[in-house]
Amino acid sequence: MIIDYPTLKVIWWLLVGVLLVGFAIMDGHDMGVGTLLPFVGRDDVERRVVINTVGPHWDGNQVWFITGGGAIFAAWPLVYATAFSGFYWAMLAVLWPLFFRPVGFDYRSKIHHPVWRSTWDWGLFVGGAVPPLIFGVAFGNLLQGVPFHFDNSLVSYYTGSFWGLLNPFALLCGLVSTAMITCHGAIYLMHRTEGDIHRRSRVAALLFGGVLLVGFSLAGVWLQWIPGYAISSVIDPAALPDPLAKEVVRSAGAWMHNYQNHPATIAVPVLAYLGIATALALAMKGRTLAAFIASSIGVTGVIGTAGVSMFPFILPSSSAPDASLTVWDSVSSHLTLTLMFFATVIFIPIIIAYTRWAYQVMSGKVTAAYVRENSHSAY
């Protein structure tokens, strides 16, 4: 096949990263807008303005999430199987809030009653705020390892509980994730609105941007003491994937090894700081589009930092470290990775092109006048 197996395994780590970052940037700003909705929109018209900034786009953006899930299924089936079943209640805690989004957007303004509308507003808040929180908590747990093991037929057994996921470090990661998504959404809202909503979004961007910078730094410091994972046996990257064929040791500071061994990777956390700081500075100057791009770079840096710290681990096991899932031994076959590689590199640019066009068509500020004139067709 055109690309050798070890290279493809690493490429797929990058591609899953691209899809997750795409999800955080695109669906993330919708979720941030949802989180801010009840606070930056004080009356019905204002709230409709806020909703209509993402109205034409939330659905397409949500597909980053769906496709990310599908790609993990196709490229890392063992990760998909182990993580989704192990995190059963956490997954449902993501899924059920997501229910409020499609119906919230589409149904909210179809009936005039204030209780109806405010119910869906809070539904959109839950659908915007809870998933990023849970994703952050999940990453916080990945960084500590989660208790699971396999039997000889590779049936996975998860031995932790849902409440065990809510430990202090994981909650800090949840806070970082929520602050990141909310700040990102606030900057988007600044770009698409004017007047009071713009002003309130600006305050929100500063507030959550600040929380993000502080939280991200704290988590970075804390990570020095958290036991990380390292492969201690010899790995053949070209081997057929078998997660039971390696040995793994756990030691504090192991998550810093990649930065020590490959100093160039420090660029990733630096990118996170630079992106966020630049985004806030540009937003304060009113250069909102540039701020949104900078914020997207910051998001890439934050997620990338988690990924680079853990590489090659994807899902470390705290109860049976040798069974940890890594980019080498939890992947699909060479053929499937090859096929999916081509499908991804062909379609992602096409998707970006028509998404860009859709934003171009709908560009400009969403105003109270727009909502009043289109009260029968706008959200």
Place this chain on the structure above:
Amino acid sequence: MISEQLVDLSRLQFAATAMYHFLFVPLTIGMTWILVIMESVYVMTGRPIYKDMTRFWGKLFGINFALGVTTGITLEFQFGTNWAYYSHYVGDIFGAPLAIEGLMAFFLESTFIGLFFFGWDRLSRKQHLLVTLMMAIGTNLSALWILIANGWMQNPVGAEFSATTMRMEMVDFWAVVFNPDAQAKFVHTVSAGYVTGAMFVLSISAWYLLRGRDVEFAKRSFRIAAAFGLASALSVVVLGDESGYTVGEAQQTKLAAMEAMWETEPAPAGLKLIAGIDEAGMKNDWEIEIPWVLGLIGTRSTDTVLPGLKEILAENRTRIVSGIEAVKALEAVRRNPEDSAARAQLAAHQADLGFGLLLKKYVIDMDQVTPALIDRAAADTIPRVTPLFWTFRLMVALGFAFVVLFALATWYSITGDFADRRWLLHWALWFLPMPWIACEMGWFVAEYGRQPWTIYGVLPTHLSVSTLSVESLYGSLAGFVGFYTVLLIVEMYLMVKFARQGPGSLGTGRYLNETASA
């Protein structure tokens, strides 16, 4: 050992959430093309009433679409959350079409649906029509990839088992894509969606006509729905026959069960209209049969014999016995990958590995298998006949009824006096729920008929589940029932409200009920 209660609850949750999702999908699939047709007429004629039609039916389409999206996410999660071993065992093949569906189809559909609703004032007429067309293409491609994934569960081609990775691996992607089961399923399922969309428009238009309101709007909608519905209903019946043919090749068990065909009959076998089924005695007390037809549909020939259930049962028993050797050899290879004797033994019996795994429902250690257990496992390979036999007949009867209704509606559309034939309008109105019933029956026949397998002949349902607690399943099932009940009430309320309000809900000033709310 995996608890049977866990397996049953996992199945119940999947069936409930998938059948619920499938309440919204067929209408979406069908409506996209009806919107394309209506808008094309608008672009060609420039008459605003066709734009209003596109926008009004589009509004109802949107209410339905929102729940389709909501409930679709559940399914993508659920393979991982509740069917972890399945996801691991076949993810190498099954995951690919799901991911490609997202990349190729769902992005397209979801991005353009936003412009469909919000782009009317910002796009030229032709640009907007292009947007609607992209949305329709995306929706239909989406169905294609999902049904390629589903078709592979029914007829697992293009894949091989690997003992090292302990899973099935793809060896021929194009065999998976051009799986005859998948292709037949795709055309049959989207046609069923088209019928659903056509019936939706036909019924509601008939209601306006019966009330004598918004008559010009309703008449035009009725005609389009009638013609589109006739073409779709014919295609659903003809292509359903195509499904029957491929079922005959890949899944004779399902066909024999659907037909309550206990004995192997001389070719070409007859098609039973109705029968009195004695499940325990493995016979029919009585039956009314049309000679020859089943053999012709099932084999496209007059001399190929279709096996009856008793023969299939006997053959499966043999395969289970051979499968025991495969499972033993696999377990030896897993303990010691260098064991070449075990590898050879596995290679010799690999085709029956799935049949051996059926015994894992009853016993872990293959040395403790008794002939009685083999009999039980073999009996498991025959799905329950009565529900399949009758749901299949209900679906087919409805299919023919759709052809007749749409043919009459089309005929009187051509002669031009359909609006005066109140019996026809009443029929159209009261038939509104029927496509949904037919679609759910079809889903049931296809998936219930596949039992006891998730992947036919490869992976038993029993082994496919996640190792969750029964309490977790009760909890999540209760959550789904609660959420889905509320969502259905809300959706139906809005749908009825806007259907009653009619095109006046657009606020154009041209229709009834113009004072009503947004």
